[in-house]
Amino acid sequence: MKRRIYAVASALLALVAATAVSLFVVTPSAQAAAGFTISGGRLIDARGNEFIMRGVSHAHTWYASQTGSFRDIKSLGANTVRVVLSSGARWTQNSASDVANVISLCKANRLICVLEVHDTTGYGEEGAAITLDQAVSYWISIQSALAGQENYVILNIGNEPFGNNEATSANWPTHTRNAITRLRNAGFDHTIMVDAPMWGQDWRFIMRDNAQSVFNADPDRNTIFSIHMYGVFDTAAEITDYLGRFRSANLPIVVGEFGHNHSDGNPDEDTIMSYAQQNGIGYIGWSWSGNGGGVEYLDMVTNFNVSQLTSWGQRIFNGANGIRQTARQATVYDSSTPTISPTSRPPTTRPPTGTPTTRPPTTPPTTSPGGTRGCTATYAVTGQWQGGFQGEVRVTAGSAAISGWTVTWTFANGQQVNQAWNATLTSSGSTVTARNVSHNGSLGAGASTAFGFIGTWNGSNTTPTLSCTAS
Structure with a gap:
């Protein structure tokens, strides 16, 4: 923004109309070893x-x-x-x-x-x-x-x-x-x-x-x-x-x-x-x-x-x-779940009041039956506001590789899921079933993936118990 914080921007400039369409050709990207x-x-x-x-x-x-x-x-x-x-x-x-x-x-x-x-x-x-x-x-x-x-x-x-x-x-x-x-x-x-x-x-x-x-x-x-x-x-x-x-x-x-x-x-x-x-x-x-x-x-x-x-x-x-x-x-x-050290996040000079907790503790992992080919799932609320919240579920394979996973849970307080990403979610009453999508079903032993969703709540937003089944 022009002189955004320290001065007022200058007068309105006329937009000059473009009369020609530019022709662009993109060459293949050179993929770096890491990073964006x-x-x-x-x-x-x-x-x-x-x-x-x-x-x-x-x-x-x-x-x-x-x-x-x-x-x-x-x-x-x-x-x-x-x-x-x-x-x-x-x-x-x-x-x-x-x-x-x-x-x-x-x-x-x-x-x-x-x-x-x-x-x-x-x-x-x-x-x-x-x-x-x-x-x-x-x-x-x-x-x-x-x-x-x-x-x-x-x-x-x-x-x-x-x-x-x-x-x-x-x-x-x-x-x-x-x-x-x-x-x-x-x-x-x-x-x-x-x-x-x-x-x-x-x-x-x-x-x-x-x-x-x-x-x-x-x-x-x-x-x-x-x-x-x-x-x-x-x-x-x-x-x-x-x-x-x-x-x-x-x-x-x-x-x-x-x-x-x-x-x-x-x-x-x-x-x-x-x-x-x-x-x-x-x-x-x-x-x-x-x-x-x-x-x-x-x-x-x-x-x-x-x-x-x-x-x-x-x-x-x-x-x-x-x-x-x-x-x-x-x-x-x-x-991974980064840990925020006390020195890296001091309080603001004007602490917010009444702000909902944005990252409550996750539920203990629940392990599915079925021997070594299993999975666990944890649930976290990553953002919450009046009447709505954003959740994340992390799925982790057990001691053997898996080719797919299904996570289920039942909301206790009338919460509902409106949209999701990195998983296919269906709801039946208060029960939610999440299945992997094509790119994140196959997990090596001990590997993990995560999916997220946007939901609604009213009154309380308690953490449900999750069940994870691997295939």
């Missing part, structure tokens, strides 16, 4: 499953003490947090140790970390802004914190790296290609995210029309494009045309920022969210809390208090096609 990859224009996590971002930005560099925000963002259903960092050029530098702690907070809360350098914002128009090449120098300086984190971290090279100076913005393709090449030569294997020029809104279609050449410049073919949608994208036609061209070309695209309102116009957030959901496109809203300079209305919670959602917060988390309804946790987190 791009395949067929889709973001794939380290376990080989598609990952669709549903998250928000958090201004960590200006509010470094608000580490409880990672927990709170997760509690509302997000699977991604985009973290604002500074190289030190415009604000206090986030050191390698601080970035390492940010990553640990993301992992502890089962969030994918999108890390961005904010000092590039508005280069060519904002006098203090740095170049993408300078941003790359910062990433290289903290590489020790990032190495080995490819499963959990996406590198957003620089936020909104060019302003509205058209002559300067015309350099976006070259500067972006060079930045990607330099990162790869330095040994970075992460998925790279690149923001559009012109305060992220690409109203001259520079990113759109040069996306293929930038993608091809990455030897790993592991770059995703990020468009920021504010006043330039105030009609459904503009949103669907822009995103649709990337999707038709099999080029990866994410809405890296958007809001429900802005000083440069009124973005159509309903279309952004619905089109993204219909077409498997990620979105990240701006921003959790702490906005200033006239855009305080973009805060999702008041004073970092998760129990005080603003109207924008209610819309993006709980509204139609919102985060709570559509987010799916990255399956890279299915294999």
Whole structure:
């Protein structure tokens, strides 16, 4: 967002209509040994499953003490947090140790970390802004914190790296290609995210029309494009045309920022969210809390208090096609349960009150009969709100490999399941039966998988007893 926290955005810019359709051809992705990859224009996590971002930005560099925000963002259903960092050029530098702690907070809360350098914002128009090449120098300086984190971290090279100076913005393709090449030569294997020029809104279609050449410049073919949608994208036609061209070309695209309102116009957030959901496109809203300079209305919670959602917060988390309804946790987190250490998650300065427990203890595993070919299942509530909750069931094979599994349980308090993923669920009265889907039925000895669901509750939401049968 242009001058998002420290100044009011500039006047509305006219959207220049595109008259020609760009032809994109995507070459096969080069699969890295580990971490996120791009395949067929889709973001794939380290376990080989598609990952669709549903998250928000958090201004960590200006509010470094608000580490409880990672927990709170997760509690509302997000699977991604985009973290604002500074190289030190415009604000206090986030050191390698601080970035390492940010990553640990993301992992502890089962969030994918999108890390961005904010000092590039508005280069060519904002006098203090740095170049993408300078941003790359910062990433290289903290590489020790990032190495080995490819499963959990996406590198957003620089936020909104060019302003509205058209002559300067015309350099976006070259500067972006060079930045990607330099990162790869330095040994970075992460998925790279690149923001559009012109305060992220690409109203001259520079990113759109040069996306293929930038993608091809990455030897790993592991770059995703990020468009920021504010006043330039105030009609459904503009949103669907822009995103649709990337999707038709099999080029990866994410809405890296958007809001429900802005000083440069009124973005159509309903279309952004619905089109993204219909077409498997990620979105990240701006921003959790702490906005200033006239855009305080973009805060999702008041004073970092998760129990005080603003109207924008209610819309993006709980509204139609919102985060709570559509987010799916990255399956890279299915294999383990991170432990949150006291030092990595201190209390917020304004502790939330009355917030439901987001991760109650799981039930003890129940082992099915049948000798060594068996399975166990555990149940956890990973998010809860008034009248609704998100659950996760983890299935673990016994001492022998299995080719399929079925988990059953009976709700005691009238809970109901509305939707599920990574399992086929059926209900008969209060009894729920979950069966594996094609990609997660076969488990080696001791291996595990997980499926999730969204449910409703009223009065109490007690944990049921599970039974697991293997085949």
